[in-house]
Amino acid sequence: AQSVAQPEDQVNVAEGNPLTVKCTYSVSGNPYLFWYVQYPNRGLQFLLKYITGDNLVKGSYGFEAEFNKSQTSFHLKKPSALVSDSALYFCAVRDIANSNSGYALNFGKGTSLLVTP
Amino acid sequence: AAGVIQSPRHLIKEKRETATLKCYPIPRHDTVYWYQQGPGQDPQFLISFYEKMQSDKGSIPDRFSAQQFSDYHSELNMSSLELGDSALYFCASSLNLAGLSTDTQYFGPGTRLTVL
Numbered sequence: 001a002q003s004v005a006q007p008e009d010q011v012n013v014a015e016g017n018p019l020t021v022k023c024t025y026s027v028s029g030n031p032y033l034f035w036y037v038q039y040p041n042r043g044l045q046f047l048l049k050y051i052t053g054d055n056l057v058k059g060s061y062g063f064e065a066e067f068n069k070s071q072t073s074f075h076l077k078k079p080s081a082l083v084s085d086s087a088l089y090f091c092a093v094r095d096i097a098n099s100n101s102g103y104a105l106n107f108g109k110g111t112s113l114l115v116t117p
Numbered sequence: 118a119a120g121v122i123q124s125p126r127h128l129i130k131e132k133r134e135t136a137t138l139k140c141y142p143i144p145r146h147d148t149v150y151w152y153q154q155g156p157g158q159d160p161q162f163l164i165s166f167y168e169k170m171q172s173d174k175g176s177i178p179d180r181f182s183a184q185q186f187s188d189y190h191s192e193l194n195m196s197s198l199e200l201g202d203s204a205l206y207f208c209a210s211s212l213n214l215a216g217l218s219t220d221t222q223y224f225g226p227g228t229r230l231t232v233l
Contacts, residue, residue: 103165105152
């Protein structure tokens, strides 16, 4: 089965500093990896995904993620954090166990990002 | 741009009651997914439908059922509700053109179900 792990429950960073939210994956075959953000009492918002191609993926709100096959990682990054980036971040991998369409996502446990002024 | 619509946004039920959650996917999206997110938990996949047929099944209890209708909206029916069913229920949609999946699932705002 496909899975992702987010080793940090919480990440604290000062506004203006770079941020990294870590994610490692375990898959059989090629991974399809995603990052979503969840604000309090809100739905999950898609940030970016890696399917194939360039290892550096750029997404919404200035976020980017680097796919590293040798380290089986897909860390989320942003060069300069904003207070408004404070939210819950989920890494996810598409479960390709089934051959049908409608591939479920397996989510990590989430990382709470707190950006302080 | 149009997003995934879920109704109701909040629902309060008593134990052993039934509940129906509705999901309206993004226009032209043909695949719908249901996820359950317990307090402080990550979303757990329940079930999905592609072109009105069940395409994948996750950790959905036997007390729950779902379907996708001809207009592509989906309903999650929950019976004999238990306290542990209290959670945020998300619907997501994606576009899968004859197996060429765009992969990206777009989530609705969720329905918060509270079972008393």
